[in-house]
Amino acid sequence: MNDPHDITPVSGGCGLGLPPTARSGGDDPGAPWPQDVRFSNRLAWVLIAVFGVMITLPGVWREFSQDSVRDAVAGIFRPEAGLVVDRLRAVEKRIDEAVWLLPVRERMQSGLSGLFQEGNRKVIMGRDGWFFHRPGVRALTGRGPVLGPTHSVAKDPALKEWEGQIAVIKSFAAQLKERGIRLVLVPVPDKAGMRPQFLGGRAGLGSGPGRVRHPEAARFLDSLRTEMEIVDLQDDIPFLAQDTHWESSGARVAAARVAAHLRGDDWAMPAIVAEPVLVDRGDLAGLLGVGRDRQASLRTTARVAVTAPLEASAAASTVLLGDSNVNMYDEEGLPFHQAGAGFGSWLSACLGEPLHVIAMNGGGATQVRQRLAALPDDVVRSKKVVIWVLAERDLFMDPAVARENGVTWERVVFNTAEAKAGAAPAARAVVVEATLKACSEVLDMNSVNYPDAVFTAEFTVDRVLDGEYAEEEAYVVMWNFRNRVVQPAARLKPGQKVRLTLTPWLDQRAHAKVNLTDDFLRFDVPLLYAERLEIVRP
Secondary structure, three states: OOOHHHOEEEEOOOOOOOOHHHOOOOOOOOOOOOOEEEEOHHHHHHHHHHHHHHHHHHHHHHHOOHHHHHHHHHHHHOOOOOOHHHHHHHHHHHHHOOOOHHHHHHHHHHHHHHHHOOOOOOEEEOOOOOEEEHHHHHHHHOOHHHHOOOOOOOOOOOOOOOOOHHHHHHHHHHHHHHOOOEEEEEEEOOHHHHOHHHOOOHHHOOOOOOOOOOOOHHHHHHHHHOOOEEOOOOOOOOEOOOOOOEOHHHHHHHHHHHHHHHHOOOOOOOOEEEEEEEEOOOHHHHHHOOOOOOOOEEEEEEEEOOOOOEEOOOOOOEEEEEOHHHHOOOOEOEOOOOOOOOHHHHHHHHHOOOEEEEEOOOOOOOHHHHHHHOOOHHHHHOOOEEEEEEEHHHHHOOHHHHHHOOOOOOOOOOOOOOOOOOOOOOOOOEEEEEEEEEEOOOOOHHHOOOOOEEEEEEEEEEEEEEOOOOOOEEEEEEEEEEOOEEOHHHHOOOOOEEEEEEEEHHHOHHHOOOEEEOOOOOOOOOEEEEEEEEEEEO
16 A cells, blocks of 8 residues: 655646546546646655756856866865865865855745744844844853863864963053053943843843843953953943944943043033934844845934044054944945944044044954054054954853854064154055965955955065065965955965065055954065956966
8 A cells, every 4th residue: 555645746747647537627628637746755855856956056067167176176185285174174165155155045044034033153033123143142151261261182283272362462451551551441242241132032141131241251351450441331332133233322322431431521422413324234134144135224323413533544642443343334335334423433522532543344353453563663652542442252252152253362563663754655556476475364254244354465576577666575465255255365375376466555445444364464574455366377
């Protein structure tokens, strides 16, 4: 007797294997017979598999040509130094970053989010349309910087040693103190800790309206207070529902707290203007992969009445280091942009003085300190105060979560050279042929929260094709990915010969706030930007 569950009916088929009793002409003997097709579950799965191959094959074909597939397979099993597993991971990473996979992921995620309110590895869907950053939630519940990482015999020997946040931050404070500079640390609370009631009790944070902090937060901050000043934002800071960042009014509250800490009563809240801003979607909606087709909407954003005197020059005595919490609103290209509505604008207006702003999306832990340390020694020593604003989640991430999200804690080395008096203005672009020596860490596109990232690389200059360049080496910033598309520079290997069109990195104001990884921190050669890259020899 046949198993009734081992058949799948499909209406309107071609009548393959139909029993006579299944046929019926209905009332009209000349009409086509309505028919059912029945086939086994095994055949159904085969057809599904064939369909899956058909829809993915074009993308695979676009991503991997015959030559690249042959090279990839040969590279995996080539008898050379290094582990096969590392080469397999590289191939897997390339597939994971393929452009053709993005719409597939978005459609799948939209279905999961709409039907089951299910997030992904970056986003937790809360109540009433609120989204939360999963790494931020994990930073509230993990071991944290006081307890440190767990010790395991299964630790990957390829991982870098993790020194920990406390030692690195104290070292930075000591470096500034030696140069006569005050350090003021301003941790920005995570939205999950400020609005746990919209998480609906997920992740063990409770469902009440009160603020939730990491269990070791008090011990951590107390361990740092002997070395620096800390502005602990206890206020009820407004956050955006589908973004990781504060509202413009939240940035204003935080700036007022910092100004009161620095000046006591000698500060003033600037006049406020509320204006509508056209908003597409927040960064959490982007990370979740939903809302791309949603129409933009108007949102009221508060800004200072007069654009604040923000500076990126050596003239200001107060330095503002920060991440996207500082860039938010003031940086064109981020959601909710409105000049004069960001933390830097509010703080500058409250203090009534310009600020030297060094802020990089996703680079608040290490990269902004590196950029400050790279300044000439006399420029750094002219500063009086360094205000360091960064996401509190970065402070409390354990090593595993930090590595997954591209957050690093590294000591910095300060430049000992002084600024060159009467330095000539930047020359026009130069074109060189060069051979790649080494690259800084290339970030995984799917591990960071921002759509753009750059990295530094060292080249040996073989010859100058156009312009003047006297150095034998080139220290170059290149694109890792742009708008979440991996760039050719990210796939370069040491020994490859390229043709580069180079301009000074400091002239690239539009890219200065992009996440930059730099493992070299060289002061002996100028930092350049690859405006154009051509591969001469693979």
